[in-house]
Amino acid sequence: SDTNIARALNLLRAGLAKPISQPREQMTFSTLLPELGPMRDLGKVLAIQQYVLLADGRVQEALGIARTGMKLGRAIQMDTLIAGLVGVAIEAITIQPLAQHLEQLSQRDTVTLYQICLEWLNQPNPQSALLQAERQWMRASLFEMRDTAKKEGPERIARDLGINTK
Numbered sequence: 231s232d233t234n235i236a237r238a239l240n241l242l243r244a245g246l247a248k249p250i251s252q253p254r255e256q257m258t259f260s261t262l263l264p265e266l267g268p269m270r271d272l273g274k275v276l277a278i279q280q281y282v283l284l285a286d287g288r289v290q291e292a293l294g295i296a297r298t299g300m301k302l303g304r305a306i307q308m309d310t311l312i313a314g315l316v317g318v319a320i321e322a323i324t325i326q327p328l329a330q331h332l333e334q335l336s337q338r339d340t341v342t343l344y345q346i347c348l349e350w351l352n353q354p355n356p357q358s359a360l361l362q363a364e365r366q367w368m369r370a371s372l373f374e375m376r377d378t379a380k381k382e383g384p385e386r387i388a389r390d391l392g393i394n395t396k
Contacts, residue, residue, distance in 0.1 A: 235275070235279065242272065242298060246302060246305060250305045252308050253265070253309070257363075257367040257371075258373075258374040259371035260374065260390075265306075270320060272302065276295050276299040277327050280324070280327040284331045284334060287334070289331075289334055289339045290342065292327065292331075293342045296327070299323070300350050302320055302324070303320035303321030303322075304317060304321070305317070307360055309360075309367070310363065310364055311364050313360070314360045321350075375387050
């Protein structure tokens, strides 16, 4: 319902207004990332919301939703390369409805869109931190695999990686 969507968007905005840090102290090969799928789905919900707002001629509100989507996409670009890719996908998903309706934008709307772009460009580039986190994750994973191989043998590692040794 519209009430649930409005509540979810308010919760998302409140969360994005808070300081954001990596959700895990350490990552290894066995660390799961269950939040990434729902985050991408949330990006899709934001895109649908924009589409509806643009269809109703509520361009400024659609621009606000795009801003929220861009913030969400940037916020999750930490920990792993896959999180970075999901973040980029969310940004692309949430800017697409505007790209398809540029003819609807007034001069005022264009200025707002320009401001959103400047905000995005002025954010620190997450790639350096992302690659550093990925390096740490890979290092921890290799140590975890080494320890598992010592305890349970290399066959266990092969099984975990889906490698058929027969």
